[in-house]
Amino acid sequence: MAIVNMTAMVNFYTQVFELNFEPVEMFGTQLFKTKWGSFNVLFCPASLAGNNAQQNRHQLDIYVDDLDNSIKKVVSYGGQLMGEVSETDLEKSIGIIDPDQNTMVLKSLKN
Numbered sequence: 001m002a003i004v005n006m007t008a009m010v011n012f013y014t015q016v017f018e019l020n021f022e023p024v025e026m027f028g029t030q031l032f033k034t035k036w037g038s039f040n041v042l043f044c045p046a047s048l049a050g051n052n053a054q055q056n057r058h059q060l061d062i063y064v065d066d067l068d069n070s071i072k073k074v075v076s077y078g079g080q081l082m083g084e085v086s087e088t089d090l091e092k093s094i095g096i097i098d099p100d101q102n103t104m105v106l107k108s109l110k111n
Contacts, residue, residue, distance in 0.1 A: 001102075002046035006032070008078050008099035009043060016073040017062070056102035067092050067108035074106075 003009045010032050013019050021032040021043070032043040064070040071081065074096050082095030082103065093107040 001041065001043055003043045004046050004100050006030075006043060006045060012077045012079060012099050013043075015077040016070060016079065056104075060104040061093075061107055062104055063107050063109065065108070067094070067106060070106050070108075071096075 001009075010021050013034075014021060017036065019034045019036055019041070021034045024031045024033050024042075027048055029045060029048060031045075034041050067085065071085075071094060074081065078099040080097040082097060085092050085094045087093075087110075089110070091107050091109050093105050095103060095105050097103050
């Protein structure tokens with residue numbers, strides 16, 4: 001992921017999604033890597049990546065165990081909510097924005 005505010009983004013994803021980042025020195029700067037489920041994730045400065053997009057180009061749906069708790073973490077660690085929680089027969093969901101203005105949808109299955 002091309003990151004503008006590295007400190008805020010590492011903190012947000014660490015706290016909200018409980019990811020454990022490892023700093024990596026590459027290309028004369030510090031990057032951060034982790035595993036998120038089966039995905040390898042690398043946070044790279046957007047300037048180094050040559051990425052000047054103002055917002056993400058992909059929309060992720062992320063399932064969490066406790067949507068209400070995740071919403072509290074999003075707000076506490078610099079994220080924003082997009083609207084209200086919506087519900088279907090199977091799940092609850094809400095759009096969020098991370099500190100770099102990337103959007104995603106948090107979802108939780110109903111029991």
